[in-house]
Structure formats: structure tokens, C-alpha cells
Amino acid sequence: MDFGFSLSPSSAVNLDRTDMSLYEMLCDREPTARTCIGCGSCSATCTASAISGMSVRKVLLGIQRGQYREVEKMLSHCMLCGKCTMVCPRGVNTRHLILELCRLYGNSEGEL
Amino acid sequence: MRERFASGFDPFVIPFLIGMAFVLGYCLFGMLRIWFQLPRKDRRKVVLSLITPKGIWKNVKDIFANCLLHVKLWKRNPVLGYMHSSIAFGWFMLIVLGHIEVWLFLPERLRLFYYPIFFNFFVAESESTIQGAVIFFLMDFFLLVVLSGIVLAMIKRVRSRIFGMRRTTNPSFLDRIGLYALWSIFPLRLLCESFTAHISGGSFLTLPMNWIFRQFLGNSMNALPTWWAYSIALGVFMCVLPFTRYMHIPAEMMLIPLRNAGLHILHPRKGFARLQFFSCPGCGVCIDACPMSAKKENIKDCTVYLNRQLRRGNEERIEQISDKCLLCGKCTAVCQVGVQGPEMRIAQRMLRRYAVNQHYTDIDPTKFVPEGGSSAKVLYFAGCMTHLTPAIGRSVRSVLDKAGVGFKMMDPDGGLCCGRPMMMAGRREQTRELIRINTDIIRASGCNTLLLSCPICYRIFKEKYSLEGIRVVHHSVYFDELIKQGRLKISGKTLRKLAYHDPCELGRGCGIYEQPRSAVSAVGTLVEAEKNREESICCGGSLGSLSLSYEKRKDITLASLRNLTVADPDTIVTACPLCQTTYGNYSEIPVKDIAQLIDDASK
Numbered sequence: 001m002d003f004g005f006s007l008s009p010s011s012a013v014n015l016d017r018t019d020m021s022l023y024e025m026l027c028d029r030e031p032t033a034r035t036c037i038g039c040g041s042c043s044a045t046c047t048a049s050a051i052s053g054m055s056v057r058k059v060l061l062g063i064q065r066g067q068y069r070e071v072e073k074m075l076s077h078c079m080l081c082g083k084c085t086m087v088c089p090r091g092v093n094t095r096h097l098i099l100e101l102c103r104l105y106g107n108s109e110g111e112l
Numbered sequence: 113m114r115e116r117f118a119s120g121f122d123p124f125v126i127p128f129l130i131g132m133a134f135v136l137g138y139c140l141f142g143m144l145r146i147w148f149q150l151p152r153k154d155r156r157k158v159v160l161s162l163i164t165p166k167g168i169w170k171n172v173k174d175i176f177a178n179c180l181l182h183v184k185l186w187k188r189n190p191v192l193g194y195m196h197s198s199i200a201f202g203w204f205m206l207i208v209l210g211h212i213e214v215w216l217f218l219p220e221r222l223r224l225f226y227y228p229i230f231f232n233f234f235v236a237e238s239e240s241t242i243q244g245a246v247i248f249f250l251m252d253f254f255l256l257v258v259l260s261g262i263v264l265a266m267i268k269r270v271r272s273r274i275f276g277m278r279r280t281t282n283p284s285f286l287d288r289i290g291l292y293a294l295w296s297i298f299p300l301r302l303l304c305e306s307f308t309a310h311i312s313g314g315s316f317l318t319l320p321m322n323w324i325f326r327q328f329l330g331n332s333m334n335a336l337p338t339w340w341a342y343s344i345a346l347g348v349f350m351c352v353l354p355f356t357r358y359m360h361i362p363a364e365m366m367l368i369p370l371r372n373a374g375l376h377i378l379h380p381r382k383g384f385a386r387l388q389f390f391s392c393p394g395c396g397v398c399i400d401a402c403p404m405s406a407k408k409e410n411i412k413d414c415t416v417y418l419n420r421q422l423r424r425g426n427e428e429r430i431e432q433i434s435d436k437c438l439l440c441g442k443c444t445a446v447c448q449v450g451v452q453g454p455e456m457r458i459a460q461r462m463l464r465r466y467a468v469n470q471h472y473t474d475i476d477p478t479k480f481v482p483e484g485g486s487s488a489k490v491l492y493f494a495g496c497m498t499h500l501t502p503a504i505g506r507s508v509r510s511v512l513d514k515a516g517v518g519f520k521m522m523d524p525d526g527g528l529c530c531g532r533p534m535m536m537a538g539r540r541e542q543t544r545e546l547i548r549i550n551t552d553i554i555r556a557s558g559c560n561t562l563l564l565s566c567p568i569c570y571r572i573f574k575e576k577y578s579l580e581g582i583r584v585v586h587h588s589v590y591f592d593e594l595i596k597q598g599r600l601k602i603s604g605k606t607l608r609k610l611a612y613h614d615p616c617e618l619g620r621g622c623g624i625y626e627q628p629r630s631a632v633s634a635v636g637t638l639v640e641a642e643k644n645r646e647e648s649i650c651c652g653g654s655l656g657s658l659s660l661s662y663e664k665r666k667d668i669t670l671a672s673l674r675n676l677t678v679a680d681p682d683t684i685v686t687a688c689p690l691c692q693t694t695y696g697n698y699s700e701i702p703v704k705d706i707a708q709l710i711d712d713a714s715k
């Protein structure tokens with residue numbers, strides 16, 4: 001029967017089951033990743049956001065939540081232009097973060 | 113001249129012969145190895161450059177000027193220049209004159225390798241001394257020249273500050289052995305030749321010394337051991353040479369023809385790059401020059417240490433050093449041998465493998481093609497950095513309007529990146545894709561001039577894009593022309609002092625120094641920074657560094673600001689949106705882009 005709406009899949013995150021290993025590895029290589037406050041300035045300026053929905057903020061959240069596929073899609077069009085670095089109020093070294101994450105991706109234990 | 117020994121041989125020459133054989137063999141092997149590491153295309157280039165008389169002449173001239181006379185070093189620091197050229201050129205002349213002596217007096221001995229070096233031991237003066245007087249004089253003269261250089265070298269080792277160097281490198285263990293061997297060669301030679309001067313003849317230096325020695329030495333038993341010592345010192349020096357900084361002597365001789373042939377670094381460990389890091393004598397000039405050295409912890413990341421680690425093959429440090437550098441190019445600008453620090457680091461970054469590889473093939477260039485009449489022949493690409501500093505973009509558009517230039521924007525709502533940051537990260541494939549898409553957009557726009565505000569973009573558009581028929585120009589140059597042509601009227605020339613900062617990519621990167629200065633002078637009083645033009649100091653904001661985070665750049669920016677404000681300017685003027693932002697964070701006086709300055713002063 002069609003009610004005109006349907007159930008959307010749950011987006012709840014089970015914190016007990018999260019695998020933080022990729023995030024921790026990333027923070028080891030680029031410690032400023034930890035200082036992100038999720039302000040979203042990087043997303044607002046991103047050159048690639050219109051193309052692949054890139055946002056450093058969402059990338060950092062995504063790898064903590066196991067949304068690897070979504071993160072990979074976002075990363076795929078970053079141009080390393082550095083706008084996000086310039087606007088970040090916390091001094092997160094976003095370009096290095098992105099490059100290191102792109103390197104680490106295959107190594108993580110998660111369901112990539 | 114006649115021979116003292118019929119055999120023309122004495123066992124003391126053996127250490128010298130061993131050293132000579134070793135160093136020649138080693139260098140030949142190394143040269144062949146580097147030669148075969150070069151791609152076929154590059155080898156062809158080198159061969160072609162070597163067969164034209166013009167190419168040969170240029171190589172000979174450069175080798176003479178750089179390896180022997182150290183012309184570049186003279187210009188930079190005359191005392192250091194004298195020190196190096198006196199040793200190198202003096203030694204060279206001693207060898208040449210030695211050969212001339214043998215050729216003049218005992219031509220049949222010319223085939224003995226060691227004969228010209230130890231000539232004075234093997235011969236005795238005969239009646240015809242007068243023929244040799246000039247040569248004897250020259251031999252003593254050049255020995256004195258070399259000795260004066262050695263004395264300076266000793267002083268420098270103890271007190272490098274006298275030579276105007278704040279920081280210099282520490283030699284390794286083998287470097288020290290080589291150094292002491294080198295220091296002892298020439299005093300020993302002086303002693304040897306003095307001991308035998310009454311037999312073989314001498315001149316103003318050796319004859320008086322010989323006379324003095326004979327006053328208190330009853331016999332000439334000292335002569336042979338001293339010749340032994342001299343030969344051993346030479347042998348030791350040549351045996352350790354390949355493992356010390358002195359490897360720069362043979363390496364640079366090969367580097368010069370390869371550079372003149374126009375080769376590029378493709379791999380950080382092979383071919384051309386290998387020759388570059390072996391050509392570095394570790395003079396340390398690049399340490400004081402490097403903007404990173406404003407912070408002590410970064411000193412070991414300067415190019416001289418990259419060279420050292422590359423020689424040692426310390427992979428971990430090579431990676432760190434390669435990531436930290438700002439790619440500002442200053443080390444190359446001051447380097448005597450022309451080691452390309454930034455290119456070497458980019459080559460190192462190119463070796464990396466990523467699990468996620470960016471791709472842009474699905475981007476449709478037609479979506480970015482600007483609208484607007486075909487009458488507007490100027491296409492203005494603001495670029496990522498100018499989008500973050502909208503005031504600069506506004507000023508550029510306003511100046512264009514005032515001058516009546518018809519233009520259209522390539523990226524009114526943000527376009528794609530030019531590709532230079534990708535290139536700096538060593539990602540060639542990605543860079544190529546971005547270049548291709550942007551080229552399509554530019555071609556489709558029908559423009560004949562591409563105007564840029566950001567030197568980072570400007571450099572890659574100039575160097576890597578093929579845009580035949582389209583003029584690529586930075587706004588500082590374009591506006592200077594507009595002023596000179598009278599299309600832009602400057603209404604208010606102020607008396608304010610304006611210090612112009614040469615952005616790395618515009619200055620060292622593309623060689624543009626004069627037009628921005630001329631534009632600034634049209635508006636106010638131009639004052640110079642302490643270090644300017646080729647030696648200007650990076651603002652610290654560079655996208656070249658991957659691992660330096662914002663906080664770690666603060667000291668670099670402050671040091672750069674100090675350099676800019678020595679003449680007490682009222683305003684700092686730059687021609688790069690990134691410099692403007694970076695300085696703006698810390699400067700006490702206003703920092704403006706050249707476009708804003710001109711916009712304010714024109715009507």
C-alpha cells in the first residue's frame with residue numbers, strides 16, 4: 001500500500017561499535033585534526049563542494065562514524081587548493097590531513 | 113733541467129697513485145651510473161648540446177667560472193669567494209704549470225701520471241735555469257695563493273661569523289679527515305719543495321726557505337720523508353673524497369653540462385637529482401637564507417640537510433624534510449651550484465602512492481565557460497585565493513572598469529583550481545587533468561588575454577599550460593601597462609612610504625620584479641625591504657609546505673615582516689592574495705594588494 005511516504009533507513013550511529021582506528025591513525029600523522037570544532041568554515045569555502053560535496057568537517061566526522069564510502073566520494077574531487085586551510089579558525093592543517101587520509105585509506109581495518 | 117733518477121720513479125709516489133686510481137675509477141663508475149639513469153630523451157638532449165660549438169663553449173666557460181673561479185660566490189661574499197677560488201684555481205694552476213714544466217724540460221716523462229705533481233723531486237737544475245725562472249716564480253706564486261686560501265679556511269672553521277655566516281653545517285667524521293688532508297697537502301708541498309729547492313730550483317718562496325733550513329739542518333735527510341707525507345696526504349684526500357663533501361668537485365663538473373642541456377629533475381634519487389645533491393659542498397649558505405630557519409627546530413629541514421640525507425639514504429628524514437619545505441625557491445636563488453631544493457622535494461612527493469586518487473574527468477568544462485559578448489577579450493581568473501580575499505577581486509574589476517577594459521570573469525561563482533597546489537603536492541596525474549579542463553574553458557571563452565590575480569595560478573599558467581595565442585598576465589604587470597599607456601589616471605599620488613614584497617611565485621618563480629615596483633612608484637614612495645627581489649623572504653603562508661601547520665608558521669611570518677619593515681614603511685604592498693592574508697594576520701601596519709592600492713589612487 002502506498003501511503004505517500006516510506007521509512008528512511010536509520011542513520012543512528014552505534015557508538016559502541018564505532019571503529020576509531022582510522023581517525024586515530026590520521027590524528028597521529030596530522031595532530032591538528034583533533035582541534036577541529038566542526039564550525040563548517042571549510043565546507044562553506046570549498047572549491048570541490050559543489051562537485052563532490054567535499055567538506056573537511058564531514059570527512060572528519062565520517063571517518064569516526066564509519067561512513068567510509070561517503071568520505072571517499074567527498075575526497076575524490078578535492079583540488080588541494082588550500083582555501084579550507086586559510087579559513088579554518090582552529091589552524092587545522094586540512095591539506096595535509098586530506099593527503100594523509102588518502103594515503104591511509106586502504107590500510108585501515110574498516111569495511112572499506 | 114736533468115733527471116736525478118734514471119728510473120724516474122720512487123716508492124713514495126705510490127700513495128698518490130692509489131688515491132688517483134681510486135678516485136678516477138669511482139668517478140667514472142658514478143658518472144656512467146648517472147648517465148644510464150637518465151631517460152633516453154634527456155641523454156639525447158645532452159649529447160645534442162655537447163656537439164655544437166656554442167654548447168661546448170658555454171660549458172667550458174661555466175665550469176671555469178663556477179668550479180675554479182667561483183664567480184657567484186665572489187658576488188655574494190668576496191672573502192668566501194677568494195677562499196674557494198684561491199684553493200681551486202691555485203691548485204688547478206699548479207697542476208697545469210706542473211705539466212708545462214714536464215713538457216718543456218722532460219717531454220718523454222709526460223706519460224708518467226705522477227711526474228708533474230712531484231716534478232721538483234725528480235729533477236736537478238742544470239745551466240739552463242733561467243728558462244725556468246718564470247715558471248718557478250709562477251709555481252711559488254700559486255702555491256702562495258693556495259696557502260692563503262687554506263689559512264682563510266682554517267680561520268673559517270674556527271670562526272664562521274667573521275665570514276658573515278650565522279649558521280653553517282657540521283662536517284661528518286670523513287669530512288674532517290678529508291678536510292685535514294686537504295689542509296696539510298699544501299703546507300707539505302711547500303716544505304717538500306723548499307727542502308729540494310737548492311737541487312731542483314725554486315723562487316721567492318722556496319729558495320729563502322731552503323736557505324733558512326740549511327742554516328740549522330746539517331743534511332737533507334728530511335726531504336724524502338716530507339715527500340712521502342705529501343704523497344700520503346694527497347692519497348688520503350683522494351681516497352676519502354667520494355664519501356665527503358669534496359665529492360662536489362667532480363660532481364659539479366658533470367652537473368654543469370647537464371644543466372646547460374636543460375634537464376629537469378624527475379626522480380629525487382636518480383640521474384640529474386643525484387648529481388645535484390652530490391654537487392652540494394655543504395656550504396650552508398641556504399640555512400641562513402631559508403625562511404623556515406626563523407624557527408630553530410626547522411634548521412635541519414633546509415636543503416643542505418636534504419642533500420645530506422639523500423646521500424645517506426635516510427628515508428624517514430627525507431620524507432619529513434620534503435614535506436616541510438615551503439617551496440619558496442630561495443635556497444636555489446642563493447645556491448652556488450644551483451641545487452634545486454623545491455624541485456627535488458616535489459620529485460620526492462611524486463613517489464608516493466595513495467589509496468584514494470582524485471579525479472576530475474567527470475567535470476563538464478562547458479558548465480564553467482563564461483558568458484558575455486565576444487568583444488570582451490580579457491578573461492579574468494580570480495582563482496581560489498582571490499575568492500577568499502574578495503576586496504582584491506573587487507579592486508581588480510574596478511580598475512579594469514576605470515580603464516575601460518572589456519573583460520569577463522572566468523570564475524564568478526568559484527571555478528576550479530589552477531592545479532599548482534596539486535603539482536606542489538607531487539600529484540602529476542591530477543595536475544594534468546585540472547590543466548586540461550581549465551584549458552578547455554579558457555579556449556572556449558574566446559579570449560586573447562588571461563588576467564590573473566594570484567601568482568600561484570600565474571606560475572602554472574605560464575609554465576605548464578599550452579595557451580598559444582593567449583597572453584597570460586598578472587594584474588600587477590597589466591596595471592603597470594595601463595598606467596604607462598595613460599589609460600588609467602592616477603589622481604592621488606601619496607607621500608606615503610610603501611614597501612613592496614616580492615611574492616615567491618611571482619618573483620623567483622616567474623622573474624617579475626620591476627613592473628610591480630614601477631606601478632607602486634606611480635602611486636607612492638617605494639621603499640625596499642632589507643632582502644628583496646631574488647632574495648625576498650617568503651611570507652610563510654605558502655601552499656608548498658604540507659606539514660607546517662598554521663601555528664608553526666607564525667615565526668616565519670614575523671621574521672619576514674621584520675625584513676619588510678626595515679625602512680619603516682606606512683603600508684606593505686604585495687601582489688599575492690595569500691601573502692596579503694598571511695601578513696594581515698600579524699602585521700601592525702596595513703597590508704594591501706597592489707590592485708587595491710591602484711584602485712584607491714586612480715579615478
Ligand code: SF4
Pocket residue numbers: 042045046047048049054055056077078079080081082083084085094095
Ligand atoms: S583543499 Fe580541497 S577541501 Fe580544501 S577547499 Fe580546496 S578543494 Fe576543498
Ligand code: SF4
Pocket residue numbers: 035036037038039040041042043056057084087088089090091092094
Ligand atoms: S574550518 Fe577548521 S575547525 Fe572548522 S570545521 Fe573545518 S577543519 Fe574544523
Ligand code: SF4
Pocket residue numbers: 391392393394395396397398399415416419443446447448449450451
Ligand atoms: S644546497 Fe647550495 S647553498 Fe645549500 S649548502 Fe649546498 S651548495 Fe650551499
Ligand code: SF4
Pocket residue numbers: 401402403404413414415437438439440441442443444453454
Ligand atoms: S624552498 Fe624555501 S623553504 Fe624550502 S628549503 Fe628552500 S629556502 Fe627553505
